[in-house]
Amino acid sequence: MMTLIxxxxxxxxxxxxxxxxxxxxxxxxxxxxxxxQAFDPESQKKVERHKLLRKGKGxxxxxxxxxxxxxxxxxxxxxxxxxxxxxxxxxxxxxxSGEVPETAVTEKIIxxxxxxxxxxxxxxxxxxxxxxDGQVYDKTTMEYIEAMGxxxxxxxxxxxxxxxxxxxxxxVVKNRLIN
Amino acid sequence: xxxxxxxxxxxxxxxxxxxxxxxxxKVWDGEIPERADEQRGTMVINHFHNWxxxxxxxxxxxxxxxxxxxxxxxxxxxxxxxxxxxxVPIEALERECRERTGRILVELAAKAEEVERVICGIGQKIx
Numbered sequence: 533m534m535t536l537i538x539x540x541x542x543x544x545x546x547x548x549x550x551x552x553x554x555x556x557x558x559x560x561x562x563x564x565x566x567x568x569q570a571f572d573p574e575s576q577k578k579v580e581r582h583k584l585l586r587k588g589k590g591x592x593x594x595x596x597x598x599x600x601x602x603x604x605x606x607x608x609x610x611x612x613x614x615x616x617x618x619x620x621x622x623x624x625x626x627x628x629s630g631e632v633p634e635t636a637v638t639e640k641i642i643x644x645x646x647x648x649x650x651x652x653x654x655x656x657x658x659x660x661x662x663x664x665d666g667q668v669y670d671k672t673t674m675e676y677i678e679a680m681g682x683x684x685x686x687x688x689x690x691x692x693x694x695x696x697x698x699x700x701x702x703x704v705v706k707n708r709l710i711n
Numbered sequence: 712x713x714x715x716x717x718x719x720x721x722x723x724x725x726x727x728x729x730x731x732x733x734x735x736x737k738v739w740d741g742e743i744p745e746r747a748d749e750q751r752g753t754m755v756i757n758h759f760h761n762w763x764x765x766x767x768x769x770x771x772x773x774x775x776x777x778x779x780x781x782x783x784x785x786x787x788x789x790x791x792x793x794x795x796x797x798x799v800p801i802e803a804l805e806r807e808c809r810e811r812t813g814r815i816l817v818e819l820a821a822k823a824e825e826v827e828r829v830i831c832g833i834g835q836k837i838x
Binding site for chain 1: 793795796811813828
């Protein structure tokens with residue numbers, strides 16, 4: 533089963549996602565697929581904060597800043613459960629690495645996620661809502677926002693359920709029982 | 712305490728004034744009244760995110776200050792813009808304000824009796 537969790541900055545989406553997957557895996561081994569690369573003190577602080585949030589929840593961390601499908605090769609358990617956080621960093625890493633043509637990034641990521649979905653019993657994905665500040669940015673940033681939009685759309689189509697976290701409160705967007 | 716959130720220009724204040732039947736003299740814009748003790752009835756704190764930013768700029772501690780305020784003045788409606796749904800700001804101060812505002816709102820939402828999100832002038836009760 534695949535769940536997509538979206539939310540803005542400081543919305544409480546990570547805490548919600550971690551608790552959600554903990555309730556799914558019921559104390560069994562689960563994986564945390566981390567996509568963020570911490571190059572500066574601010575992102576290091578963010579990584580540390582997230583590690584603290586996850587502490588004691590039984591996560592095994594897999595660092596996978598790109599080539600997301602490769603995360604599955606690093607999982608040893610038979611039944612695989614993972615939380616992937618987050619899509620915005622994965623998209624930035626793939627787009628700005630220069631290795632994949634920009635137009636191919638969306639397809640590469642969706643193909644990778646499809647592999648994970650197929651191989652895993654439970655896959656929970658955290659993505660960002662970054663479409664609502666009404667600003668017009670430079671061309672590169674606009675392309676990034678557009679890629680994020682398309683990817684979120686495709687992930688939502690693949691997902692069995694989609695939840696938006698608003699001030700820490702889950703709001704169901706796509707329900708697995710109804711849709 | 713009731714929390715109202717939503718994007719810019721979504722009619723949040725209008726929604727609150729009509730739903731809770733409070734008049735504009737009880738509305739505080741981007742500030743918390745200094746002499747809150749003298750206030751009677753339900754207070755409305757509008758543009759709460761602006762207050763958070765003003766406290767951060769002054770090296771205050773909005774997290775602690777709002778906790779203390781609510782201990783004394785629980786009967787209030789707090790209205791805030793949702794500011795976390797955009798691109799990460801280039802300026803460090805803006806990033807800090809965005810992040811801290813989000814976390815404060817999560818804490819307020821957990822405590823609130825009711826949380827509503829206003830979209831196009833329509834309130835969606837999410838708690």
